[in-house]
Amino acid sequence: MRELARSSRGITITVDLQPRVRPWIVAAFFLLMAGLALIDYALPTVALRPLSFILVIAISAVAGYRLGLLSAIVAAVLFTTSETASSFAFTQQGFVWNTFIIAATLIVAVLLVEVVRKRSLAEKAALTDLANAQAELEGIKQSRETQAALQRAEQRYTAVGESLPFGTWEVGADGRRLLHMSDSYCELFGMTREELERGGWQERVPADDAKHFLELWENRDKSDIFEGEYRVVGVDGKTYCILARGVRLTNGEGETAGWAGFSLDITERKRTEQRLALLSDLGRVLSLSLEPIATIERAAQVVVPRFADWLAVDLVGADQNIERGFIMHYDDSLTKAARDLSNADQQALYGPMSVSVIAKKEAQLLETVPRRAPNGSAAGQDAVIDAFHPSSLIAVPLVARGQTLGALTLATSGSTRQFTADDVDFANIIARRIALAYDNALLYERERRVADIFQRASLPSTLPKIPGISIDAHYESGAKEAEIGGDWYDAFQLADGRLGLSIGDVAGKGLQAASIMSTVRLLIRATALEELTPSRVLARANQLLLNDRPAMVTALFGVVDPEELTFTCSIAGHPPPLVVSPEGEISTGVPVAPPLGIAADAVFPEQSLMLPLGSLLVLYTDGLIEAKRDELNPEETFAKVLQSVAGMHEVNPAEAIAARLIDTPPSDDVAILTVRAAARPLLELDITLPAQPNNGRIFRQALRRFYLAAGLSEDKISLLQVAIGETITNSIQHAYGVRAGAVRVRGRVESGNLVIEISDTGRWRAEHEDGGGYGLQILKGIVPDVAISAGENGTVVRLTQPIGRVIT
Amino acid sequence: MTNQAEFLTSAVDGVRVVAIHGEVDISNVEGLKQCLEKAGEERGPGLVVDLTRATYFDSRTIALLADFATKMRVHRQRIALVAPADGFAARILQIAGLPLIVPAFQSAADALNSVKQPTGA
Numbered sequence A: 001m002r003e004l005a006r007s008s009r010g011i012t013i014t015v016d017l018q019p020r021v022r023p024w025i026v027a028a029f030f031l032l033m034a035g036l037a038l039i040d041y042a043l044p045t046v047a048l049r050p051l052s053f054i055l056v057i058a059i060s061a062v063a064g065y066r067l068g069l070l071s072a073i074v075a076a077v078l079f080t081t082s083e084t085a086s087s088f089a090f091t092q093q094g095f096v097w098n099t100f101i102i103a104a105t106l107i108v109a110v111l112l113v114e115v116v117r118k119r120s121l122a123e124k125a126a127l128t129d130l131a132n133a134q135a136e137l138e139g140i141k142q143s144r145e146t147q148a149a150l151q152r153a154e155q156r157y158t159a160v161g162e163s164l165p166f167g168t169w170e171v172g173a174d175g176r177r178l179l180h181m182s183d184s185y186c187e188l189f190g191m192t193r194e195e196l197e198r199g200g201w202q203e204r205v206p207a208d209d210a211k212h213f214l215e216l217w218e219n220r221d222k223s224d225i226f227e228g229e230y231r232v233v234g235v236d237g238k239t240y241c242i243l244a245r246g247v248r249l250t251n252g253e254g255e256t257a258g259w260a261g262f263s264l265d266i267t268e269r270k271r272t273e274q275r276l277a278l279l280s281d282l283g284r285v286l287s288l289s290l291e292p293i294a295t296i297e298r299a300a301q302v303v304v305p306r307f308a309d310w311l312a313v314d315l316v317g318a319d320q321n322i323e324r325g326f327i328m329h330y331d332d333s334l335t336k337a338a339r340d341l342s343n344a345d346q347q348a349l350y351g352p353m354s355v356s357v358i359a360k361k362e363a364q365l366l367e368t369v370p371r372r373a374p375n376g377s378a379a380g381q382d383a384v385i386d387a388f389h390p391s392s393l394i395a396v397p398l399v400a401r402g403q404t405l406g407a408l409t410l411a412t413s414g415s416t417r418q419f420t421a422d423d424v425d426f427a428n429i430i431a432r433r434i435a436l437a438y439d440n441a442l443l444y445e446r447e448r449r450v451a452d453i454f455q456r457a458s459l460p461s462t463l464p465k466i467p468g469i470s471i472d473a474h475y476e477s478g479a480k481e482a483e484i485g486g487d488w489y490d491a492f493q494l495a496d497g498r499l500g501l502s503i504g505d506v507a508g509k510g511l512q513a514a515s516i517m518s519t520v521r522l523l524i525r526a527t528a529l530e531e532l533t534p535s536r537v538l539a540r541a542n543q544l545l546l547n548d549r550p551a552m553v554t555a556l557f558g559v560v561d562p563e564e565l566t567f568t569c570s571i572a573g574h575p576p577p578l579v580v581s582p583e584g585e586i587s588t589g590v591p592v593a594p595p596l597g598i599a600a601d602a603v604f605p606e607q608s609l610m611l612p613l614g615s616l617l618v619l620y621t622d623g624l625i626e627a628k629r630d631e632l633n634p635e636e637t638f639a640k641v642l643q644s645v646a647g648m649h650e651v652n653p654a655e656a657i658a659a660r661l662i663d664t665p666p667s668d669d670v671a672i673l674t675v676r677a678a679a680r681p682l683l684e685l686d687i688t689l690p691a692q693p694n695n696g697r698i699f700r701q702a703l704r705r706f707y708l709a710a711g712l713s714e715d716k717i718s719l720l721q722v723a724i725g726e727t728i729t730n731s732i733q734h735a736y737g738v739r740a741g742a743v744r745v746r747g748r749v750e751s752g753n754l755v756i757e758i759s760d761t762g763r764w765r766a767e768h769e770d771g772g773g774y775g776l777q778i779l780k781g782i783v784p785d786v787a788i789s790a791g792e793n794g795t796v797v798r799l800t801q802p803i804g805r806v807i808t
Numbered sequence B: 001m002t003n004q005a006e007f008l009t010s011a012v013d014g015v016r017v018v019a020i021h022g023e024v025d026i027s028n029v030e031g032l033k034q035c036l037e038k039a040g041e042e043r044g045p046g047l048v049v050d051l052t053r054a055t056y057f058d059s060r061t062i063a064l065l066a067d068f069a070t071k072m073r074v075h076r077q078r079i080a081l082v083a084p085a086d087g088f089a090a091r092i093l094q095i096a097g098l099p100l101i102v103p104a105f106q107s108a109a110d111a112l113n114s115v116k117q118p119t120g121a
Helices: A002-008 A023-042 A048-063 A065-081 A083-089 A092-163 A183-189 A193-204 A207-218 A267-288 A292-303 A332-340 A343-350 A353-360 A379-387 A421-458 A510-529 A534-548 A634-646 A653-661 A695-710 A714-734 A774-782 B029-041 B059-074 B088-096 B108-116
Strands: A168-172 A178-181 A225-233 A239-250 A256-265 A310-316 A322-329 A364-366 A392-400 A403-412 A469-476 A486-493 A499-506 A553-561 A566-572 A578-580 A586-588 A606-610 A616-620 A670-677 A684-690 A742-750 A753-760 A785-791 A794-802 B005-012 B015-023 B046-050 B054-056 B078-082
Touching (some): A193 A207, A239 A267, A267 A292, A292 A322, A310 A332, A310 A353, A322 A332, A322 A343, A322 A403, A353 A392, A421 A486, A499 A566, A499 A670, A510 A553, A534 A553, A553 A616, A578 A634, A586 A634, A616 A634, A653 A670, A695 A742, A695 A753, A714 B088, A774 B088, B029 B046, B046 B108
Parallel strands (some): B015 B046
Antiparallel strands (some): A168 A178, A168 A256, A225 A239, A684 A742, A742 A753, A785 A794
């Protein structure tokens, strides 16, 4: 209609109100004038003259007003000037007659002209009317054509609209009145156009979408094209995504007359977009995790609620049992509640589907799930199970490298979504990705665990026990998701009673580094047991490493002399040792030589540090200082920690240092080895060692320092060593027979006497000693005060020796 | 493997001399026994065991020396110990009463002389 109105404005009707001078009339006039002139000359009868006037005037009237007047005047002049007339005019009668004729002619002419003029005006009016009528007729005709065209266009428009989900729309200039809305759209909403107009629209559009769309709509005037998206929950219960696109309609003045456009169903497109985005997020998230359970957790956070309202993952355990492992609902409180459920109740959430899926390795879809009757479990649990009730379920196997690792169960629940066969394919894609990432994480974890076990097994299982000094170590593998490194520490007693210490770091990560570490540690230990100097130990390890396997290793090897209280070491590219004195002063060695495994002719100079009583020797790998590298002044932090730990005597210093410097799992692995020299001279002794022949000497060394601290002279010491040695040897050799056991030696100073007790849990067999009877004789010859108490629980030999007494 | 003790064997005028350096205990007394037996295989007048530099030995060494002296006597060989009077060895030998079985001397020269003396002198 508007088009019609608009087009009618384009039609113009023009009416010519001036009669036109027609050429044929002019020609007829001059022919007549010529005819009259001939008649006048040929027939000099006066009677014809008025007739000629009348004729002239009549013609002029037809010809037009001005011409008629002119022709009458001309005729009169011709008449008066003609020869006949002039001859006639000189008669009185002739004059009067002529005058009358002229006057009459003029009057008649004027009257005629007037009549003709009026007639012509009426005619013109009639013509105008006719023109108008014609124009109107034309207009009506045109309008009819336009309307027909419009009708056809509208039919087309409607047809197109109805064939295209969800049709076309038109809105009035106010943006509120719905002038048109396709039936398919109304059917989708289950409402009439009027109901939609009255706000029914918002009942089926999610609040967020409606809000966002209406905001866009309010700002529609900024452009000639409007575009907005929203979702609709159709009467069929499905969710549709609609793109509304329209153009501005204007009237002739360019003002907005309304908007018209279509509502396009972009549900599929949107779903594809969302799925691609989901898969992309899934890929990103899965690539971040190397821990199996974290992998599943992260994947679940992407899939719920974007694809499913809740999901569950069941895993095939080591014994082929199916472990109901993991459940996640979009509602966190329900997730928690479900995880608190018993196994049986958890199973009730989604039934045995996952089991059959794992068995068949094939996805299953349940488009409707029968509601489960309460099974009489606690009320709260029934409520949880009820809240989880799925409206549809998909269970897909988790398959990676041909192995079924478990099943992924996806559910729609408490939302308008419903899984269809189409969703099964997508669920399979998700499951494949999760399964692959999970499998990789399992493999990674396995390798890491093997390397970690290997590394820990490569570290010494026990540290030597040396009276007067305490040895502690701490090892921490790198951050959970990083690979383990090749750090090691080692402490062992050398044959001469001194203590060998080694620490180092193999460049690289993983099993290879761990295996090289194990080799190098044993290489150093084996070399050290040949009693080479630290410098030669490292030089030999360097050469063996260069011959055997290409690896760069930083290492430190040194020897603690428990009697001299010194630490002599060589360093190969490793952080130098630190000694913290009881006063808190820190002295350090200097790193001078390159790491092992670089230069065959490298030399490793030795350096010595004093270990005063109460001091703490700290050896470490660089993972320790890296842990605090981000701090403003890492060296100061490190020094403060060492000082505070050195002042604490009841703790394991290696662990205390680690606890204070490493907050989170370190990125690199860390090894710390500490040796603390006792704060006081050794006035009490308590050592327990395995009953092995080699340990006799270690006992003697500890005892020697105890005797020295107690103030005994060298002479006395050497004899006393034999006396105690006899007893210890007896315990070592006979107390246990074939059984393994331990010998404990305790010493103390008690009212001027040295009291030494040697105990074991075996039986005293003095009569069977190997010394050919000399043993007891020597013992009693040196220490007269020997008390032997033998019982079922073992034997205790107590030797009491006055410190001041001279042994003969 | 260990340098806890060293047993140095030499020969002076056909007499074998085994010098013990360091500590002898249950862990290495077997080594000393083997060393003595090897030295005793030489059919000579006898054997000198120098204990001057022994810093530790116990009843097992003493028993070994006593046994060995007995065995040598069967072969008409002699054994003599070197243990300076103020040293560790002399005091232990004395406490054990070994000089009654095996003669101990102040110096290696005395011991050698005693071994080289004809039997029964």
